[in-house]
Amino acid sequence: MPLFLRFLKLTSSLLLAGGVAAAGVAATYVTKWTTELPDYRELDNLSLGAETRVFARDGAPLGTLIPKVGEQAISRTLVRLDEVSPFMTAALISNEDRRFFEHYGLDPYGIGRQLQRAAQGEDLQGGSTLTNQLIKNTLLYDEYKAARTPDRKIKEWLLSVQVERAFTKEEILRNYLNAIYWGDGGPVELYGIYSAAQAYFGKTPKGLSLAESAYLTILVPSPNRYFNYDTVRPLMRVLLDRMVEDGWVTQAQADAAWKEDLQPRGWQIRYAANGDVKSAKLVDRTAKELKAVTSTRAPHFVQQVEQDLIARFGRERVYGSGGLRVYTTLDLKVQNAVETASREATGLPPGATLGAVVVEPYSGEVLGMVGQKLRGNAPPEDWNNAAQGQRQIGSTIKPLLYTTALSTGLRQDHREEDKPVSFPCDTCKGGVYSPQNFAGAVTYRNMTIREALDRSLNLVTVRLADRIGLQTFFGKLNELGLQTNDGTGLAAALGAIETTPVKMAAAYAPFVNGGLYRPPRYVTRVTTARGEVLYDVANEVTKPKRVWTPQVAFLGLDMIRGVVNDLTPAQGGLAQGANFGEWPVAGKTGTSNFVKDLWFVGTTPLYTGAVWVGKQQGGANPDYYYSGVVGIPIWKRMMEISHAGRTPTAFVQPPGIQYVDAPDPGYLPNVKLAVLDPSFKNAATTAIEEDAPPPVVYRETGWTPGTPDPRTTVINVDRTTGRMATEFTPPERVVPRRVAITDLPGYAPDPSPAPLSDEKPDPQAIKAIRTPDTAPVVPGANESKPASETN
DSSP: OOHHHHHHHHHHHHHHHTTTTTHHHHHHHHHHHHHTTOOGGGGGGOOOOOOOEEEEESSSSSEOOOOOTTTTEEOOOOGGGGSSSSHHHHHHHHHOOOTTTTSSSSHHHHHHHHHHHHHHOOOOOOOOOHHHHHHHHTTTTTHEEEEEEHHHHHHHHHHHHHHHHSSOOOHHHHHHHHHHHEEEEEEEEHHHHHHHHHHHHOOOGOOOOOOHHHHHHHHHHHHGGGGGGHHHHHHHHHHHHHHHHHHHSSSSHHHHHSSSSSOOTTTEEETTTTTTTTEEEEEEEETTTOOOOOEOOOOOHHHHHHHHHHHHOOHHHSTTTTTTEEEEEEOOOHHHHHHHHHHHOOOOOEEEEEEEEEEEETEEEEEEOSSSSOOTTTTOOOOTTTTTEEEEEGGGGGHHHHHHHHHOOTTTOEEEEEOOOOOTTTTTTTGGGOOGGGGGGOOOOEEHHHHHHHTHHHHHHHHHHHOHHHHHHHHHHTTOOOOOOOGGGGGGGGGGEEOHHHHHHHHHHHHHHHEEEEEOBEEEEEEETOOOEEGGGGGGOOOOEESOHHHHHHHHHHHHHHHSSOGGGTTOOOGGGGBBTBBOOEEEEEEOGGGGGEEEEEESSSSSEEEEEEEEHHHOTTTTTTTTHHHHHHHHHHHHTTTTTTTOOOOOSSSSSEHHHHHHHTTTOOOOOOOEEGGGGGOOOOOOEEEEEOOOOOOOOOOOOOOTTEEEEHHHEETTTTSSSSSSSSSEEEEEEEEGGGGGGGOOOOOOHHHHHHHHHHHHHHHHHTTTSSOOOTTTTTEEEEEEEOO
């Protein structure tokens, strides 16, 4: 920037001349720059991107969340000075700022060299104190990045003086050690001494030797020196001699460091007895790389924790100010059960994967989660099918519909016809929606909805949905955390709704807990690194949402308990294989069209779980795969391991429940149906809502102009210039405008518009501008815009 260079040259000359005028000129510019400076006090709470550590519910470490700068992950763990080798701090001071403890942020010798270079028209470089470098890499980084400009340099000087007055030398040195860039760590960028010590030597900063400290210090100005050890070695010798000269180490210590068998990660180096290098070979360029995410356990669960934290606290709080300590809901026993079930899963369709989750139904806490089919010890893919994959849920939606019907006052022995039916449908082929049972089978019987759910019959289901109304059903689904689309129509009752396994498990939890919906929870407590409590579930004020009364919830539970137990496979039962041990089990299978998605969602009195199986990118599976033989074994395996060692308990039955014999013993032998005690009839509290009318169709309308205002006229304007169009204005830029006659001078075109050398007047444009009070016909000019463009 020439202005600043002229200022520096002028200041240099005046300072050398001792002129008083220099102070006035400098004061003028200092006033300007001071108004543009960031607040130096931000350094006290500076976000240096520290790692956030995540723990299971028993305090066992799960891993860390690595912060990002933009899209680039960085590795930085904040340290105190007493956590750093004294050799490291001494080496940095000797190499970067020998007068660190003598100056007040500005090194007069360095500034003198800067001014001299500026006066000679040369680039500014060197002369930076540790304080200057800290300011450059923190307070001014976003504004200037690594740009070397006089403007940035002077702001550095001004801020450095402020920082030196407000902070101790120890605080400045600590922040410098935590902020400095130490090179490319592969998936991450290396910031701070902790990451550098880990990446280059696999050590903590406290354990760095003198030789290792000297090596890391030589990398500070240029981290790419790592790739050329022959360049680093002589610079280390100079630094060690300087440290002796400055009194930081003795000559004997420096000589011992020179002879140390120094082996930065990735290098194989042979030394002579006197410390000279005999050979140096870089054998692994990636050896110093660190992982972008360090997760010792449950990577998909930790991924969800990260999203939860960012939504709750914001990215700066999660990764800044020393990082957080996060205590989660994960139960390692349950997590092990889910992982084991995933690894042992066999019989999946070709190319299929899975997602599985277990939640605690009384709190909504997620206890275990796997987002992929695990294969041996290989790390899973990042995509989390348990929490990210939106999949059609098929017949697992039916218990929610049937329970909604019970909440309106119907009973399990309510009957619907199992025979073909059609409904008007504007978006369907032929104008009608005609659902079918699986494989087109029809019994032509009038049957109870208990039996229809046991057999998962679609025809009865859509009739029941039509009876209670989609608006009534959709209202309940929304209360259960499931998103609906009114345009789906009655197909929604058969599972034409997409969601995730973790949300399905949360939607089934009210069957067990008395009708209360709680969103899935991953975190129980969050503190800062210093122990300040930011969140504690014990102080949670949000109450769960009551979806059903305890009685209705138990009636729904009784129905899905029937799905598992009423019928054997030979009788058409779909889920008997979910039973294990002496634990009571309830649940429902589900399969979407073309066998794309295979589900089982079920519960015991202790845990609620969901399993999805399908292709990662979607797509059909062979039609000989069934959810009952694919999803159920996975669910059963993760549940039996999770329940191991626990005493079986029964589902809790609220007051107001009676049992009656099934009215069709030939089809439901020895089955008792749970119904409401008549004295508890008010437990069925859901009012039936009328379905919304069809959406209003908006059509284009014409527009008839009124009588023109004689004080105005219509002119043709060039939409680009805002002036009247000329013969050189392309027709697509000509638009009509009605303006006041008194304002016409303001729209006057260029009095002598000359065409460009390769242009000629456009005949259509000439014709258009010669119609003074009528608007030219511009395609689409009078058409109404669609709502999306006008709102």
